[in-house]
Amino acid sequence: MTRITDIGPPHYEKFLHPLIKRNYGHWLYHETLAPGVLCHVAESGERIYTVRAGSPRLLSVSTIRRFADLADQYSGGYLRFTSRHNIEFLLDNPANIEPLKRALNEAGFPVGGTNNSISNVVHTQGWIHCHSAATDASGIVKALMDRLHPHFTREDLPAKLRVAVACCVNMCGAVHCSDIAILGIHRKPPQIRHDTLRKACEIPTLIASCPTGAIRPAVVDGKRTVDVIEEQCMYCSNCFTVCAAMQMNDPENDGLSIWVGGKVSNARSEPKFSKLAIPFLPNNPPRWPEVVSAVANIVDVYARHARRFERLGEWTERVGWPRFFELTGIPFTRYHIDDFRYAGLSYARSTHMRLRP
Amino acid sequence: MTRITDIGPPHYEKFLHPLIKRNYGHWLYHETLAPGVLCHVAESGERIYTVRAGSPRLLSVSTIRRFADLADQYSGGYLRFTSRHNIEFLLDNPANIEPLKRALNEAGFPVGGTNNSISNVVHTQGWIHCHSAATDASGIVKALMDRLHPHFTREDLPAKLRVAVACCVNMCGAVHCSDIAILGIHRKPPQIRHDTLRKACEIPTLIASCPTGAIRPAVVDGKRTVDVIEEQCMYCSNCFTVCAAMQMNDPENDGLSIWVGGKVSNARSEPKFSKLAIPFLPNNPPRWPEVVSAVANIVDVYARHARRFERLGEWTERVGWPRFFELTGIPFTRYHIDDFRYAGLSYARSTHMRLRP
């Protein structure tokens, strides 16, 4: 058998529902029938029904097979996943909607995530697979969504609310542009394993890897190695990426920071980066209670105060960040003031102020 | 006689109109009676009338005496100057308004500059007095205001329009936050007078003065001097400020750039920097026709298209900069794209676009 290479992925057409194929590019409008249930109407008058369910993203083959079975039973075998890791069944028969919803709920997969809800949490590997992780990702998502899932199954928020978790500042996923982002961080300079460093790493490459120039050559026990100027280290872990002897993990000092007000869409306002809300919360598995209640609090405050169709960052921009800190009760600290390249542009350069808290 | 020092300026109270003294801090509202004529009404019911006239700022003692005479005649001897170098006569008797206006007009000082007009042009020394000037200032202002003065004597613009001229990038005056700013610029690296450099300047200080590191030590004819890496020079003149042997003046390459859309006030929008409209126009005394018509064109386009109470920068932000370039006919070039510290933040980071010119 000749070895097959570079064939790329299977062509998507093979996987399209016949109704979709017929109406491809000819959709007219859509309606929401219930949270998690959409109906897209084609120019031809045909309708495709979508039932969306939450997924833990980390799926065993047995669950995959279960999804396949559900698809066979209710959607002619057609299904897809979304850009936020939800699963969507594509039905031509509306009579199958309720049975499918029941089956999904029984199997433990909540239906929802559409429109002005909290959809699935985009997240990363964490302790499941990544060497770089300052925290776990899946566990935080599970703990958080156990608390927030009513906002998944109901469309009860002013606008879409996108939550994301990244287990380190590499920020795999669009964490930097999320309504609420939970970010694993280090808070101590690398601990250097001088014994293994020489063998494992090239010292010049290592020194060059540090964006702040905190790493310099040193001699320890007569051997060439490096040391780190502590004040200059911003715990970015870039040195660890190029050299495993620069250990970043530190159970006491690693933890989570919370960022808010980012968005991706161009709807109304331009895309925005998330901004720091809480600089540090402890890494507290298995349920990260500090993180969960901090996020739930922010969601509550937002839900109560924002106007209709106002994303979290649009709300904070309208009412002002001081109001955000006041309403959430989160203390404003020196860490909230930027000190990076563009810091100056984040200072308040006007007298536009709401002076009565 | 003992030498008097450190007495500071005379106390302003000595110079206040008695009506002003009586109502100091107790003003209720104001009205505009005509362009250049304001009436401030005090809580007491008393009224002070202000007649404002344009001034060239550069005044001979004989003109100063003339103003003093006019004040004696019409405003009890009380007058002031504004933060934009206009002169204001303070009258308690409204019957004097018209005679004063006539007298001012006869003397060649136009009355106006209030509300939605072009007020006086804030400007700097230019060839009158400054060693650093890439152009003259007073001459440009005169030529420009000869053209724009109807906008001074009438309040016929959508909002205030503040014009400023600075004769070099030191930008004395609030040129960087003006609706329209005219800026004298160099476009060539300094010509080094190697003969005088050694005597006149300290080489290390000189090298350190260059923000881009373009200056390096060199030896010419066996003498220690410096040279300039041309590609790295941004013609900022900072080296010339510390060392006169770094000559910047160059009649062919010095000239003017035009900047638009800045503002200072917090009214409606936050204060803004002016943005580049035209990277270069030639230095063409005595009337700088290219500059005058470029600015007049921008004023015209603004006056025709902006909404009421919309400053120039607020208008461009609403309709978008592409529209500004289209309507004014000014070509958009590589020079309009920033390449300084914050450049990245000036790129268009959304799809918010008006696609039909």
Add this chain to the structure above:
Amino acid sequence: MPEDQPKPTPLLDELETGPWPSFVTEIKRAAENNPASADLLGLLERSYQDRKGHWKHGGIVGVRGYGSGVIGRYNDIPDEFPNVAQFHTLRVNHPSGWFYTSDALRTLADIWERHGSGLTNLHGATGDIILLGARTDQLEATFQDLTAAGFDLGGSGSAMRTPSCCVGQARCEWACFDTMKFCNNLTQAYQDEMHRPPFPYKFKVKASGCPNDCVAAIARADLSIIGIWKDDIRQDDAAVAEYAAAGLDIARDVCARCPGQCMEWTGAHLTIDNRDCKRCMHCINVMPKALRPGVERGAAILIGAKAPIVQGALLSSVLVPFVPEAEIEATVRELLARIWEFWDEYGKNRERIGELIQRVGMAAFLDGIGLEPRPEMVAFPRDNPFVFFQKEDTK
């Protein structure tokens, strides 16, 4: 082989309670007949106890002839967890739009049950099917089974990464171009660049059918293709009236939120000054039955997004304001060739294209790839007066 008695995992067990579907349950399901998954559970419990990860740097592992598609991974206490001593993931290129049939999913499940941990991510943050954890000696076999079934690996390392796209014209009325066709064609066109890393660093392409940007292209793709239209929003007055009748506050919730400040609702009639419309989608989003993008459709091409490491995060910025639908693919391919050439010549090692543009300046980059500067490329023209004039413009 699993041990007779699975190690207790009290911390993880806690995460099997509660309404949200549990990844712990998934691992346990896989662990039922897979020793690697069982050890993964144990190792993860250890991380939960120790509050730190137990994975080490991956070495270079992969399949024959490919330089990417596999992330090597080893744990740091292999004696205790030997079945995950090697636990490499395969990134399998997903079908555009993440559409599947039940059979396709079963095929993947079967292959992965045979060769790996039985655990997956559907999907990875870049979009790949992540097959989560295999021994080195299983990589090639998995690969061969995958290609036999019509699947191939995605990108990793300093390569073209697996492109992704929104559902687009398959199920969305707003898609201004065929994102799935575009994505699939592009993926096929750059198989070599995906599988044999040729670049200074990673390069990602994502395509969204409209400015809602449902694949977050503007935030996380080096080249972001976002559908947009040029002409007027199509408007159905009767349907507008329906929304109003149904209680939508059009003045407050639509017009007042329009960033173009170009909508007016008289209480009976809606007018849009389309010239000032910023194509933000908001009014269309709120009234999908009444408003639709225009018919002169195409895409905007933006460049340079990335995560913060190490010079700060970037959003993509406008490179080409509008390309008509029919020309998108050709334009992108032409651009990619020029961009990659420039990057190859001037990019430093581990420098994303967005960082390179920031370093050399947008104008120099445009010169380099032969594009004219356009005002749509900037949010505003420069406000700093230090202009580097070019020799040819001076005397």
Add this chain to the structure above:
Amino acid sequence: MPEDQPKPTPLLDELETGPWPSFVTEIKRAAENNPASADLLGLLERSYQDRKGHWKHGGIVGVRGYGSGVIGRYNDIPDEFPNVAQFHTLRVNHPSGWFYTSDALRTLADIWERHGSGLTNLHGATGDIILLGARTDQLEATFQDLTAAGFDLGGSGSAMRTPSCCVGQARCEWACFDTMKFCNNLTQAYQDEMHRPPFPYKFKVKASGCPNDCVAAIARADLSIIGIWKDDIRQDDAAVAEYAAAGLDIARDVCARCPGQCMEWTGAHLTIDNRDCKRCMHCINVMPKALRPGVERGAAILIGAKAPIVQGALLSSVLVPFVPEAEIEATVRELLARIWEFWDEYGKNRERIGELIQRVGMAAFLDGIGLEPRPEMVAFPRDNPFVFFQKEDTK
């Protein structure tokens, strides 16, 4: 002494035509009986011909015991224009608010006719009375005449510069504090810092009575004091109705332009949700008879504005969001002491305070001067994830 026949100045003569008052006419007036002004005219004509300036670097000139207040100036063709071979300007501190009596102006005119060119700027961009051009040997005499008449020099060089302020409570209903009193007191308090340059670079203070900022404090003062109020806008409904009746489109021209998005006009009644008001002044500006700032008045203190040389222009940013009227002066003086101490310790030569803050970071600066961080100080909290944690906050 003027030559018998003044040199022809055809280029400058051109600038005596046209409706705007002519500076050339002013120079000619002065030149009538002043040889320096006559030579200035000639030298300027030469600049107009050559299209370049003819002034050289000024040396250190001044009056006894002062390190500032005089800008030295020499021309580069002194043989041709000997009467402006030395042409130094004196910066004379203006009375706060630029108020004068006719007598005061005449006194200044007389002094300057005696000792200098007879030319002035009313006023310089910092606010001083500029006496434009004197020989070195006249500086001390001018100074003594000035002080005898109750005037003194302003600042120059690395000194406290002449503070300035808007007309404020003298003639403006919106002034939230007494800018003129503040400005005058401050000027008197820092005579030493003004006259004997003690700093790394220049330091400017400007005070505006309200957010309209009529002295551009936020754009060009190292310390910007801007009046503001804390409570509700005072509203006179009858007067609002008058404006509406007179044709003002309150919905479009006022409410829709309100950056706080907190105004509503029903067609009959105006409501302001004052909690969300950003104190921008717009509605008050448009309807001065109907709306007024509240009664709980004071000022915001902002720091750091400067022109672009050489790290880019800066606008001042919020340091203290609100100080009640009665405490403004004391607060500013206390702050100045701490700011100058910090600047003295950490500032580099020719580094403005705003640049220093950018270099060391706002947080470090606040630590240094003993102020607590407040959310009003930032437009938005940081978006970059690289936080330098302090030792005391970690374990």
